[in-house]
Amino acid sequence: MTAPDILNVGHDCGACPIRHRAVCARCEADELQTLEQIKYYRSYQAGQTVIWSGDRMDFVASVVTGIATLTQTMEDGRRQMVGLLLPSDFVGRPGRQTAAYDVTATTDLVMCCFRKKPFEEMMSKTPHVAQRLLEMTLDELDAAREWMLLLGRKTAREKIASLLAIIARRDAHLKLKNAKGSTVFDLPLTREEMADYLGLTLETVSRQVSALKRDGVIVLEGKRHIVVPNFDRLMEETGDDSDGGMLV
Amino acid sequence: MTAPDILNVGHDCGACPIRHRAVCARCEADELQTLEQIKYYRSYQAGQTVIWSGDRMDFVASVVTGIATLTQTMEDGRRQMVGLLLPSDFVGRPGRQTAAYDVTATTDLVMCCFRKKPFEEMMSKTPHVAQRLLEMTLDELDAAREWMLLLGRKTAREKIASLLAIIARRDAHLKLKNAKGSTVFDLPLTREEMADYLGLTLETVSRQVSALKRDGVIVLEGKRHIVVPNFDRLMEETGDDSDGGMLV
DNA sequence: CGCAGAATTGATACATCTCAAGCTGGGTGG
């Protein structure tokens, strides 16, 4: 509803929480300085739309804190989430005028935005940004292809288990813990958002979550807080190989 | 069964059919010369496996002629195709040791391979290869996300129509014709391969192809040769917006 | 307290899968 806050606070890149993982990860001091000049922060409240598919987009950005989603919508309203954006993930495509997907904040969100024109110039002049962006894009492509397997071939139960495993693992990673044995985390998505991500209806999501709970694979505390008593047990439910395709 | 032919013929890059679209598209004369030194050709027969997921892979490559597929297989045999590789498409990931997917030749195939080590060195030294690869990877990511919508939300009939539309459009593109009005092309995939790509069974593919034929959307001449009397009619069946998300 | 959004649960419908039986066309060997 309201315009997003625009924070022009001169946040120091050196102290940035995503400094070592974002598109700027490889930058040298001088490159960071250039970035500092073209960057600005925006923040959005949970539920706000960051940008609509088809809209003109004259910035690219990194997620600093919070979670955003990328979704595609068909004319008749069917929706498919095609990306989940976490801190350090990149939004937008250099060389493209308009947004290809709806971007929505699912939690409160802070993004570090770069004006597109100067960002593109920087990419063509210094290699480090483009190098890192290539690496990140290749990772996203792998993730998209893993999701294609899930969407095309997994059962509803396997889909839910896979999503929970991914969130648990990522959460553990952020907390620098190992996703092993007993794990605890909060779901950042509603049942409907989970459904949009998994290519299911929200009723089926709800039923399968209940089934995993009934079978002791997970324990629910409230709707969103999830306890996984045995991570290996959860992994067995995903349908993936035991080593979980852990490419490094 | 037999080892692929390895053609060490000194093919001239200047005369290469994919020169302007492949990963080398942006290279200057001197860069091409470097590439010439590390490249070699391999050819495979239709049906041959190029590489198995998990295998060590010490080259990257461009498809020169023919079609290859990227597939993922679950332990119990469920398969999902995650990419269709056409002439100029890139195979392999710089910085990765092992293949992440099975790569299979669906037609006779010729690939232009680069030894990985020198290719990576070249990427870090000169910008043009990396720039082009980033562009291509971003395109593939978009394609993967479009496919996620198809896999997650489209009906079997829409899936078939979408696949046919994509093949028709690409085929027209190769022949420098416009995919408009009446269109004719050959299916490069078996029903089973189509099923693997679309997240369906081969029986469902067969039934829906028959249904589209019965409804006059397509005309079959043999199993593989397809006539589309009215391309707009086919597009209506895909479920996409009328303008077909034609990002340029 | 009571409301509204989120989630659960139930009953039924339906699309796709599964299992099974033929068909078809191009190649091969007698």
Added chain:
DNA sequence: CCACCCAGCTTGAGATGTATCAATTCTGCG
């Protein structure tokens, strides 16, 4: 040159997983 063979494909009947439609029931919050 014909009969056979076989992979690829089609078609049918029935099973099944998920969607759809419709009530409730939670849960947090003003």
